Amino acid sequence: MAIPKSELGPETFSLANRVAIVTGGASGIGRATCLALSAAGAAVVVADLNADGARKVAGELEARGGRAHAQQVDLGDEASIAAMVEAAVRVFGGLDILHNNAADSDPALMAADGAIVDLTTEVWDRNMRINLRGPMLGCKYAIPHMIRRGGGSIINTSSASGLTGDVIRAAYAASKAGLGSLTQNVAVQYGKQGIRCNAVAPGVIATPALEANVPKAAVEVYVENTLTPRLGRPEDIAAVVVFLASDAASFVTGQILSVDGGLLAHHTAMAGIKRLSG
Numbered sequence: 001m002a003i004p005k006s007e008l009g010p011e012t013f014s015l016a017n018r019v020a021i022v023t024g025g026a027s028g029i030g031r032a033t034c035l036a037l038s039a040a041g042a043a044v045v046v047a048d049l050n051a052d053g054a055r056k057v058a059g060e061l062e063a064r065g066g067r068a069h070a071q072q073v074d075l076g077d078e079a080s081i082a083a084m085v086e087a088a089v090r091v092f093g094g095l096d097i098l099h100n101n102a103a104d105s106d107p108a109l110m111a112a113d114g115a116i117v118d119l120t121t122e123v124w125d126r127n128m129r130i131n132l133r134g135p136m137l138g139c140k141y142a143i144p145h146m147i148r149r150g151g152g153s154i155i156n157t158s159s160a161s162g163l164t165g166d167v168i169r170a171a172y173a174a175s176k177a178g179l180g181s182l183t184q185n186v187a188v189q190y191g192k193q194g195i196r197c198n199a200v201a202p203g204v205i206a207t208p209a210l211e212a213n214v215p216k217a218a219v220e221v222y223v224e225n226t227l228t229p230r231l232g233r234p235e236d237i238a239a240v241v242v243f244l245a246s247d248a249a250s251f252v253t254g255q256i257l258s259v260d261g262g263l264l265a266h267h268t269a270m271a272g273i274k275r276l277s278g
């Protein structure tokens with residue numbers, strides 16, 4: 001097969017004339033991604049359970065000259081997910097980018113997600129329903145529209161927790177690990193039709209969810225185990241999502257990209273050994 005010639009230019013990184021959906025767009029990483037995709041030229045459907053929050057972010061995008069539509073969605077509800085995809089097509093004429101970003105970060109759910117022996121099936125099922133089944137349904141409804149446009153890019157928000165074991169949050173972690181498999185399966189099944197599917201695996205990112213769910217002392221431990229001088233910001237994830245959505249990443253698919261300041265790149269004993277050597 002002949003490989004089409006191309007040159008890198010500003011348009012390689014541009015998302016002009018693309019249509020994107022971001023779930024969890026009202027807060028944290030999702031909000032930052034909405035702003036970044038819009039700044040790169042995409043029309044953005046800000047989708048969230050929090051309808052007021054989605055409207056507020058859509059308003060921010062419009063105030064900056066972007067095209068935006070706020071859509072309430074419940075990732076636990078299949079009809080609501082189908083309606084979210086239909087809204088993108090109805091309002092903006094098609095769909096090119098899906099950022100499956102939202103997860104259920106309700107503090108009560110997070111607190112109840114502990115060691116396996118203590119885990120209830122309700123906690124397990126809710127994590128799977130929102131964090132894994134929701135993104136799968138997003139793919140199911142988005143892919144046919146993307147294929148109609150000649151392809152598209154799906155970016156799932158996984159987590160460092162989905163790549164390791166931990167003493168807490170086994171259900172959350174397993175749901176995020178499942179997203180890695182969903183990512184690879186979508187990439188394999190629809191790659192020849194122009195669909196790329198990748199995941200970003202954030203490390204510790206300063207968002208409202210982090211403040212609500214992780215005690216300050218634990219955050220200090222994460223800082224010690226991060227190779228960069230600071231923790232992550234939502235914009236660090238948004239920048240990688242924009243790259244993965246753009247033609248600059250047209251040969252990148254089926255990958256789980258850690259964006260974690262090196263949290264998982266070092267020996268597990270690093271922080272302790274550093275302390276020993278003063």
Ligand SMILES: NC(=O)c1ccc[n+]([C@@H]2O[C@H](COP(=O)([O-])OP(=O)(O)OC[C@H]3O[C@@H](n4cnc5c(N)ncnc54)[C@H](O)[C@@H]3O)[C@@H](O)[C@H]2O)c1
Nearest residue numbers: 024027028029049074075101102103159202204205207209
């Ligand atoms: N913050 C971190 O340190 C971190 C680390 C690793 C992975 N992540 C992942 O990044 C993603 C975004 O996290 P964040 O920190 O920005 O969280 P956040 O709590 O700031 O935002 C999550 C958004 O998802 C929405 N949401 C929750 N349940 C929903 C549902 N059923 N349907 C639709 N929307 C729903 C919330 O209303 C909220 O606006 C999540 O998938 C999370 O697991 C975050």
